[in-house]
Amino acid sequence: MKVLESEFAKGFIRMADDGWQLRYHERNGGNLSYRIRPEEIEEVREDLVEGDWREIGAVANEVAGEYFMVTGSGKFFRNVILNPEEAAGIIEISDDGSKYRVVWGLINGTVPTSELPSHLLNQSVKKRVTGGKNRVIYHAHPANVIALTFILPLDDKVFTRELWEMMTECPIVFPEGIGVVPWMVPGGREIAEASAKLMEEHNAVIWAHHGLFAAGEDFDLAFGLFHTIEKSAEILLKVMNVTDKKRQTIQPDDFRRLAEAFNVKLPEKYLYEKK
Ligand code: 2HA
Ligand code: ZN
Numbered sequence: 005m006k007v008l009e010s011e012f013a014k015g016f017i018r019m020a021d022d023g024w025q026l027r028y029h030e031r032n033g034g035n036l037s038y039r040i041r042p043e044e045i046e047e048v049r050e051d052l053v054e055g056d057w058r059e060i061g062a063v064a065n066e067v068a069g070e071y072f073m074v075t076g077s078g079k080f081f082r083n084v085i086l087n088p089e090e091a092a093g094i095i096e097i098s099d100d101g102s103k104y105r106v107v108w109g110l111i112n113g114t115v116p117t118s119e120l121p122s123h124l125l126n127q128s129v130k131k132r133v134t135g136g137k138n139r140v141i142y143h144a145h146p147a148n149v150i151a152l153t154f155i156l157p158l159d160d161k162v163f164t165r166e167l168w169e170m171m172t173e174c175p176i177v178f179p180e181g182i183g184v185v186p187w188m189v190p191g192g193r194e195i196a197e198a199s200a201k202l203m204e205e206h207n208a209v210i211w212a213h214h215g216l217f218a219a220g221e222d223f224d225l226a227f228g229l230f231h232t233i234e235k236s237a238e239i240l241l242k243v244m245n246v247t248d249k250k251r252q253t254i255q256p257d258d259f260r261r262l263a264e265a266f267n268v269k270l271p272e273k274y275l276y277e278k279k
Pocket of ligand 1: 032033034035119143144190
């Protein structure tokens with residue numbers, strides 16, 4: 005089968021286009037990776053080639069030998085649906101986790117996303133902590149989340165609690181909370197390692213004054229998490245636009261009752277009493 009006939013490629017392209025439609029991707033902003041199942045790669049084997057091995061810039065040995073569909077560096081998300089073979093591609097990771105080679109797409113000299121180290125380190129951590137279930141890592145520049153990084157303290161506990169309060173479903177969608185990385189230079193190993201460390205505990209990590217990373221078992225879950233967090237940030241900004249004091253909100257004991265009713269674990273560190 006051709007790569008573009010496969011369900012995973014169709015899901016990847018649809019998610020990229022959804023992100024563009026929802027205004028998460030100005031210009032070439034954002035990037036997406038999907039860890040391909042062995043049976044999915046076998047289905048498209050006839051369509052693959054073997055490029056030259058190149059350095060990743062970080063060691064991702066927990067995903068050694070795996071195949072990923074990734075977006076291309078400098079490519080615009082709005083073009084993924086029109087020209088997926090140039091805006092995206094499939095890479096194979098070497099057996100020592102330090103190199104990759106292109107096996108499909110990324111044509112006309114395109115290279116994988118500039119955030120490849122972050123994607124592969126996050127993919128490594130999430131693969132391990134989910135027992136292999138997590139497959140998608142998604143990064144984009146959602147306006148409301150970014151705006152909050154100028155207003156709230158850059159603290160996991162504050163971001164998680166404030167975003168939980170904005171919609172009752174939030175703590176059910178991200179009970180493990182949201183990690184926050186202070187401003188750092190993007191594209192390298194340092195920010196990749198800082199993010200991956202937070203991904204041990206969270207499925208979403210905010211990069212201050214830059215954007216958001218979300219992880220998920222499939223495209224729906226990763227995109228749904230990203231979308232929920234950005235919508236919650238939008239509500240919080242709407243409230244803040246009107247007042248700096250909420251008349252009423254969801255209280256710590258309400259969250260505890262919610263956790264019981266929906267059978268989720270909400271860490272107590274997020275349920276502090278506010279002054
Ligand atoms: O432009 O989002 O973080 C791609 C990016 C870099
Ligand atoms: Zn970015």
